[in-house]
Structures are given as structure tokens and as C-alpha cells.
Amino acid sequence: MSRNTDQSRKLQHRAEQFIPGGVNSPVRAFRSVGSEPLYIVRGHGSHIYDADGNDYIDYIGSWGPLILGHAAPVVIDAIIAAARNGTSFGASTPAEADLAELIISAFTHMQKVRFVSSGTEATMSAIRLARAYTKRKYIVKFEGCYHGHSDGLLVKAGSGVATLGIPGSAGVPEEFTQFTLALPYNDTNAVEQAFGKFKHQIACVIVEPVVGNMGCVPPAPGYLEALRAMTARDNSLLIFDEVMTGFRLAFGGAQELYGIQPNLTTMGKIIGGGLPVGAYGGPSEIMNLIAPLGPVYQAGTLSGNPLAMAAGYATLNYLLKHKDVYATLDKLAAELVAGVAAAAKDAGVTISHNRVGSMFTWFFTAGPVTDWTSAEKCDTKAFGNFFRAMLENGIYLPPSQFEVAFLSATHTEQDMQQTIAAAKQAFAGVAA
Ligand SMILES: *Cc1c(COP(=O)(O)O)cnc(C)c1O
Numbered sequence: 087m088s089r090n091t092d093q094s095r096k097l098q099h100r101a102e103q104f105i106p107g108g109v110n111s112p113v114r115a116f117r118s119v120g121s122e123p124l125y126i127v128r129g130h131g132s133h134i135y136d137a138d139g140n141d142y143i144d145y146i147g148s149w150g151p152l153i154l155g156h157a158a159p160v161v162i163d164a165i166i167a168a169a170r171n172g173t174s175f176g177a178s179t180p181a182e183a184d185l186a187e188l189i190i191s192a193f194t195h196m197q198k199v200r201f202v203s204s205g206t207e208a209t210m211s212a213i214r215l216a217r218a219y220t221k222r223k224y225i226v227k228f229e230g231c232y233h234g235h236s237d238g239l240l241v242k243a244g245s246g247v248a249t250l251g252i253p254g255s256a257g258v259p260e261e262f263t264q265f266t267l268a269l270p271y272n273d274t275n276a277v278e279q280a281f282g283k284f285k286h287q288i289a290c291v292i293v294e295p296v297v298g299n300m301g302c303v304p305p306a307p308g309y310l311e312a313l314r315a316m317t318a319r320d321n322s323l324l325i326f327d328e329v330m331t332g333f334r335l336a337f338g339g340a341q342e343l344y345g346i347q348p349n350l351t352t353m354g355k356i357i358g359g360g361l362p363v364g365a366y367g368g369p370s371e372i373m374n375l376i377a378p379l380g381p382v383y384q385a386g387t388l389s390g391n392p393l394a395m396a397a398g399y400a401t402l403n404y405l406l407k408h409k410d411v412y413a414t415l416d417k418l419a420a421e422l423v424a425g426v427a428a429a430a431k432d433a434g435v436t437i438s439h440n441r442v443g444s445m446f447t448w449f450f451t452a453g454p455v456t457d458w459t460s461a462e463k464c465d466t467k468a469f470g471n472f473f474r475a476m477l478e479n480g481i482y483l484p485p486s487q488f489e490v491a492f493l494s495a496t497h498t499e500q501d502m503q504q505t506i507a508a509a510k511q512a513f514a515g516v517a518a
Pocket residue numbers: 203204205206207209232233234235294298299327328329330354355364
């Protein structure tokens with residue numbers, strides 16, 4: 087072991103005294119890769135630095151928000167300027183409608199948007215709204231899709247939950263999930279059957295249009311079209327959970343990339359520019375059911391927080407003015423994913439890979455990975471070995487086989503080459 091991680095270990099031991107597992111979100115504990123968490127003290131562009139001064143190329147980007155890289159000057163300047171005027175008022179500020187207008191401009195179906203403070207709140211609230219609008223109880227979600235940690239959605243929820251092997255979660259009465267139908271992803275027949283069995287009872291189908299929370303799993307050709315058609319036929323709402331994909335795969339998210347219009351869209355991550363923000367939006371006809379205009383209650387002390395609005399606006403405004411970012415990200419990510427796959431092949435290590443734009447996963451299975459059943463076949467031990475070897479070589483990948491890796495606009499050609507070289511060494515170790 088060349089890297090010294092004494093400071094991170096010390097900090098973790100201290101945190102464990104006061105915080106469950108020492109972490110405020112379970113995947114950060116590195117348990118599923120047989121490692122210990124690093125304490126990050128600084129980030130700059132595509133790199134992060136831990137408490138022992140080690141330097142890593144970061145492929146997590148705060149789990150998606152940091153498409154402009156760490157400490158992007160346009161974002162930091164906007165946050166500082168906003169903070170000088172006060173951090174929160176619990177009253178309306180001009181920045182809220184500014185960010186709302188910019189977000190709405192990205193999505194054809196959207197006329198109004200409501201801000202919350204996390205993706206979890208966005209999906210929870212969108213489902214409440216869908217049930218109120220349709221006056222129906224059932225919802226459909228897909229195995230391996232994660233929509234935050236609200237009770238009714240913690241059913242076969244991928245990534246963190248899957249990594250820990252928790253079938254849902256303790257503390258959720260089964261009565262709270264009895265209206266949640268969890269179906270296999272990319273399986274049109276399963277949805278058809280659900281609509282047959284629960285005719286006119288399904289309020290909405292919520293889906294990650296490109297899944298990021300069982301590793302990267304793209305929709306099969308025609309799948310999103312089929313979801314659109316089946317929900318429309320039954321007067322059920324289609325909710326695209328674009329918390330991860332919104333402003334990531336294209337400015338207008340997966341719905342722009344695939345040309346499908348959902349009824350409601352949930353957002354988070356990038357729209358907060360690294361500060362806590364979530365949002366849900368759709369046509370006025372549906373959105374006007376939310377209080378104070380309508381009977382659907384939803385509120386938040388820090389919703390629309392001025393610092394978060396400033397960070398989000400700076401990020402989206404930059405993306406709007408530099409839409410070529412998406413083509414560059416696509417090209418670099420393609421090179422990286424192919425380079426690492428070739429390194430695996432040379433070393434005789436079996437992997438498969440999925441990628442859409444700047445979201446990608448190397449799966450330690452022959453693949454193809456198209457749903458949770460095929461993702462689950464991965465050799466997570468081999469992934470853990472690969473993860474630890476990459477970390478030794480200064481590459482910070484998501485610490486779970488079932489989490490997607492991200493590129494930012496600050497990643498360079500040199501970062502790609504360095505990562506591919508590290509992978510060559512890592513696969514030699516995995517194969518041995
Ligand atoms: C991250 C994520 C969420 C949850 O967002 P939080 O801000 O962590 O609550 C919901 N849906 C998707 C698709 C996500 O990737």
C-alpha cells in the first residue's frame with residue numbers, strides 16, 4: 087500500500103462515535119467494496135484531495151450534480167454573491183422564478199415547477215400530485231430504479247439498498263407499500279399485465295428513463311415509447327425521474343435525447359449546482375393542484391433557498407450557453423469506457439459496459455445488463471478488487487458495482503489516459 091490514509095481513518099473513527107456508521111448516506115461508507123471511506127477536504131475541477139493529501143481523479147462528482155467540476159468559478163462566485171445578501175428568508179426571492187423559467191425552457195411539457203430540497207422530496211411530492219390528479223391509488227415503479235428514500239418508494243430500489251442487501255427497509259409497514267407495484271425494467275409485457283389487472287387504478291408509472299441506480303442501464307429501443315403509450319391509454323401519468331439524467335444527458339435530459347414527453351418530471355442534482363435542491367414540474371393543469379392554488383399540500387422551510395437557486399442558475403446558465411459540453415462529454419466518455427473495456431479484455435477479465443453520454447458503468451459480468459436480474463449477476467467481489475486497485479492508483483470510482491460513474495466538463499484527455507493506464511494495472515491484479 088503506497089497511499090497513506092491515516093488521517094481519513096482517524097476522522098472516520100471520530101465520526102463513528104457521533105454519526106451512525108460515521109456517514110450521512112450509507113454508500114459513502116465503502117462497505118460493499120471492502121474499503122474505508124476517504125475524507126475529502128478539497129476539490130478542483132476533475133480532482134479531489136483527501137485529508138492525507140492524496141490526489142484523485144473523481145468519477146463521482148458528488149453523485150451527479152457537479153457536471154461543471156469541483157469548485158467551478160461561475161458557481162462559487164454566484165454562491166458568494168448570494169450569501170452576502172443573506173442565506174435564507176423564508177420568503178420569496180427573485181432568484182426562484184429565474185431558475186424556474188430556465189428549467190421550464192428545457193422541457194417541452196413543463197409550464198410550472200415547484201422547488202424542494204432533495205430528489206427524495208421531488209419524487210414523493212410528484213407521486214402525491216399524480217394520485218390527487220388521477221384520484222387513483224396504485225403506482226408502478228421498476229426494480230433497480232431508485233427514487234429516493236420515502237416509504238412508498240423503497241421497494242426493490244437498487245444501488246444503496248441493493249448494495250446493502252436490504253429488501254426495501256426495516257421500519258416501513260407493508261401497508262405503506264401495498265399500492266406500489268414493482269416491475270422488472272425494460273419489460274413491456276409486465277407493464278401491460280399490470281394495467282390489465284389494475285385497470286384505471288394506476289395513478290402513475292415512475293421511471294428513471296436511463297437508469298443510474300443499478301449501474302447505468304439504458305432503455306431498450308421502444309421501451310419508453312411503450313410506457314408513454316400504455317399510460318396514455320389508461321389515463322395514467324408518466325413520471326420521468328430525471329433527478330440524475332436532467333441536464334446531464336442533454337440540456338433537456340433523457341426526454342430530449344429520446345424524444346418522449348412525460349406528464350411530470352422530477353429533478354435534482356445538477357439543478358442545484360452542488361447545493362441541496364430538488365424540483366418537480368409539468369403542465370399548469372396538473373401543477374395548479376398544489377397548495378396554495380389547490381388541495382395537494384407540500385411545503386419546505388428552505389425550499390427555493392437563495393444560495394441553492396444561485397448555484398443552480400449559474401450551472402444551468404453555463405450549460406445553456408455551452409451546449410457543446412454534451413458532445414465533448416460524450417466523446418471523452420466513449421474513449422474512456424472503450425479504453426477500460428479493452429484493458430479488461432487484454433487481461434482476460436470478463437466485464438461488460440453500459441454508457442449513455444457521461445453516465446457509465448463497467449459491470450463485472452458477461453452481460454448484457456438490461457435490468458436488475460442481469461445486474462445482480464455481477465461479481466461484486468471482483469468489482470471490489472478493481473475498485474480498491476483503482477483507488478490505490480488515484481482513481482476515485484463509485485464505491486459500489488451498482489452506482490453509475492460520471493464525467494464532468496473539467497475532465498481532460500490526460501485524465502482519460504491516466505485512468506485507462508490505472509485500469510490496465512488494476513485488471514492485472516484482478517486476473518491474478
Ligand atoms: C439521487 C436520486 C434521487 C434522490 O435524490 P436525493 O437528492 O438523494 O434525495 C431520486 N431519483 C434519482 C433518479 C436519483 O438518482
